Amino acid sequence: MSQISEHTTALHQLSARELHAAYAAKEISPVDVANSVIQRVQEREPVLNAMYQFDPVDVLSQARESEQRWASGTELGPLDGVPATVKENIARKGIPMPSGTALSNPKIPTQNSPVTDRILEAGAILVGSTTMPDWGMLSSGVSSLHGVSRSAWNPEWTTGGSSAGAGSAAAAGYGPLHVGTDIGGSIRLPGGWQGLATLKPSAGLIPLDVPYIGRAAGPMGRTVDDIALFMSVLGQPDIRDYTARAYPDMEWRSKLGSVQGMKIGLQLKANAGAAVDPEVLSAVQSVAEVFAQDGAIVEELPPFIDQGMLDRLDCFWRTRSWADYRDLHESEQAKVLDYIVRWCEGGAKFDGADTIRNFGAIDQMQKATIAATSGYDLIISPVSPMAAFPAEQPMPVVDPDATMCHIAFTAPYNMSGQPAATVNCGFTAEGKPIGVQLAGAVGTDDAVLRAANWYEAARPHSATPQWSALD
Structure with a gap:
């Protein structure tokens, strides 16, 4: 049966698997889908504020390349032509990475992160980068740079965070596939508060170019089926993640008929x-x-x-962010969100022994x-x-x-x-x-x-x- 029978579902709402089947059947083109997603972003962004970097011209250019591959039978796999976004702290060559802060001169990466490379190698359409709060240390969409990102369910509600824009983009239908990052819940919290399917994967399964203890990148979407498909692309080894361990091949497409005995x-x-x-x-x-x-x-x-473990973990994170904040020029410190300043100032009181003790909570x-x-x-x-x-x-x-x-x-x-x-x-x-x-x-x-x-x-x-x- 047609994946878009009688056009009952808008193209931007189709799942990744539905899009792949429709492309293969030549029912729709990646350009059609890109135009639908662009229109959706433009309609919802004035309220949701989920996108940090969004270039419709580039999105259409990627879509045309995918269209040509599908026409010539050289498509790159099940994600070719499928729209996706990445969180703004996932490196894209030449795209600034402010990490949610209004600080001057944000880092501009000279190469893509492993996540970005896997998405582009698979032929997916990279719609853009999604917003996050300052330094990713808030569970909301409040940012000194972006202002307030809002839930796709109700703009009065939080997005969750720190994968704030990714959560709203997924819920609002900015395409089916999105990538967030997580050190304490930053994928799962927006997922839970916006009705999404998400995965914070095993340590190192999705390689990072800036790994550290507890940090992970993972997929966010409307269905488990879509994020499992996304994992088949994202969960590939990359030497740039020097903390990664070897994992056996995983069966991303298999299903359970029953949970009896589990x-x-x-x-x-x-x-x-x-x-x-x-x-x-x-x-x-x-x-x-x-x-x-x-x-x-x-x-x-x-x-x-x-509670002691949770307190000490929080205190360690405060000290780590205090070290970053302390090194800023006074004029730059004034640009950091007041809440973050107050929060990380708590980390200034811990000496070396305290910090080691707090780190031990991990x-x-x-x-x-x-x-x-x-x-x-x-x-x-x-x-x-x-x-x-x-x-x-x-x-x-x-x-x-x-x-x-x-x-x-x-x-x-x-x-x-x-x-x-x-x-x-x-x-x-x-x-x-x-x-x-x-x-x-x-x-x-x-x-x-x-x-x-x-x-x-x-x-x-x-x-x-x-x-x-x-x-």
């Missing part, structure tokens, strides 16, 4: 950060019930980190997470304890002196290097999306996405985002 840990309390809101708790419990009804063995998983969290989750095929938990907060608010808690209270479910998997995906699992009474986090052992990314794909198909209609409502 051993699942259900974590509903983090023992750190904020308490889980009742609506979020109920939605995540319902996910476990869906798995159990198909024969999965679901057990309660007790908390495995504590090892403590890694050890605790791996030990607690071993023996399970999958861990089900909230993404965040709360739903989306106001767009203008930098963080769920407005006090910059308070520890990040919303990352106790997500940050442990950054420190342990384990894969963690999100899928929408419900909505609050106000209509705010609620995400569930599905995590697994290091190197089981494909299995995690198979479980996410299974749940996506099995979830009730009431938990399924109706993307057409955002048009």
